[in-house]
Amino acid sequence: MKKSWDNPISHPMPQDTRVPPTIQIGNVTVAPATVLAPMAGVTDTVFRRFIRNASVFSSAPDHASIEDQVTNQQSGCGLIMTEFTSADGLSRMRESKRKRYLTFYDDEHPIAAQLFGSNPATLAEAARIVEDTGFDLVDLNLGCPSKRVVSCNGGSGLLRDLPLIGEIFRTVRAAVTIPFTVKFRLGWNDNHIICVPLARLAEDCGLNAVSLHARTREQGYTGQARWHHIAEVKDAVKIPVIGNGDVRTPEDACALVAKTGCDAVMIGRAAPANPWIFRQIAQYTATGRYDTPSEDDRHRMIRTYFEMLIAEANPEAAGKMKQFASWFTHGVRGGAALRKAIYESKSGAAILEAVDGFFSREVEDTDSSAVDAHNLVPSFASTD
Numbered sequence: 001m002k003k004s005w006d007n008p009i010s011h012p013m014p015q016d017t018r019v020p021p022t023i024q025i026g027n028v029t030v031a032p033a034t035v036l037a038p039m040a041g042v043t044d045t046v047f048r049r050f051i052r053n054a055s056v057f058s059s060a061p062d063h064a065s066i067e068d069q070v071t072n073q074q075s076g077c078g079l080i081m082t083e084f085t086s087a088d089g090l091s092r093m094r095e096s097k098r099k100r101y102l103t104f105y106d107d108e109h110p111i112a113a114q115l116f117g118s119n120p121a122t123l124a125e126a127a128r129i130v131e132d133t134g135f136d137l138v139d140l141n142l143g144c145p146s147k148r149v150v151s152c153n154g155g156s157g158l159l160r161d162l163p164l165i166g167e168i169f170r171t172v173r174a175a176v177t178i179p180f181t182v183k184f185r186l187g188w189n190d191n192h193i194i195c196v197p198l199a200r201l202a203e204d205c206g207l208n209a210v211s212l213h214a215r216t217r218e219q220g221y222t223g224q225a226r227w228h229h230i231a232e233v234k235d236a237v238k239i240p241v242i243g244n245g246d247v248r249t250p251e252d253a254c255a256l257v258a259k260t261g262c263d264a265v266m267i268g269r270a271a272p273a274n275p276w277i278f279r280q281i282a283q284y285t286a287t288g289r290y291d292t293p294s295e296d297d298r299h300r301m302i303r304t305y306f307e308m309l310i311a312e313a314n315p316e317a318a319g320k321m322k323q324f325a326s327w328f329t330h331g332v333r334g335g336a337a338l339r340k341a342i343y344e345s346k347s348g349a350a351i352l353e354a355v356d357g358f359f360s361r362e363v364e365d366t367d368s369s370a371v372d373a374h375n376l377v378p379s380f381a382s383t384d
Helices: 043-053 087-092 095-101 120-135 156-161 163-174 193-204 229-236 250-260 276-287 295-313 317-328 335-344 348-364
Strands: 023-025 026-028 034-036 080-081 109-114 137-142 181-186 207-211 241-246 264-267
Touching: 023 163, 034 229, 034 250, 043 080, 043 137, 043 250, 043 295, 080 264, 087 120, 087 250, 120 137, 120 163, 120 229, 137 163, 137 264, 137 295, 156 163, 163 181, 163 193, 193 207, 193 229, 207 229, 207 276, 229 241, 241 250, 250 264, 295 348, 317 335, 317 348, 335 348
Parallel strands: 034 080, 034 264, 080 109, 109 137, 137 181, 181 207, 207 241, 241 264
Antiparallel strands: 023 026
């Protein structure tokens, strides 16, 4: 997944528009109306709980624990989603192995499990497993642009076959009682934009909401998200529409709602780049302003996530730390040096020591609060 944006557009904060306080998806109330997008290699249970507990590592007292419970309103994220999971693999694997792929904790509700595949019966069986495991919603992935997934006719590969999508919708809908949603792209390419008929098909088949990433499969994560297509989908259906694409700041989130009328905002790449974004959106909705992170907040944030990885006893913890270092250190003064120290560390403990040592030196620097705006992803605008 591309970590940067192509010539991102800066949106002024709309005067009279806020992200809605709630969205109703079937029998599930999502409050606030913000959604953490499913991201392969990112939205595992550690990262999901990390986002949910965003209040803990921002301006929190020293005794605050990562185990502290926070409400969705405090974290600002109303719904979280798993990484996409192969329906074929899920239906074949032993129950003990399924738990590893579908692990979640009580403080993650409401939570949706996302599936990908192309066989209606297999997807229905996987959806039943998701429901039996205790997830609140099941979501179908029709958006992943990965060649590996598309070659199996999964993800955005299915966008070329609306009749098969309809069969999948009907079969899965008949298999489960929990809310069923779909995330999709505009179409395969600019000559094949099918977002409106696909959304209408979803509504006709009894799905409870649709999420549109306003790019084609051919675009991948390049170019601009074309929000006007989200507005077209919103005008075409009565079920909730969740908008996705190029939301990097609270200003972007409000502008998306203002320009499209969408019922909720889904955030992907901006979440690991700026884990405060959901809380900032909630703050702006409640007060008309939002906080920006201090260097101490950034230190606490990085350490909290890394500690959670270690506590999970994940054998790949050190690798995950290095993976996320490139996200988390943007906006940190001297971030390149911190990334280098993290990459060169051999263990989780050594990485934590490198992080603490870096920020200790920054505190001693009288200019430690200065942030290189050119490296900030996303860049913070005025909050007034």
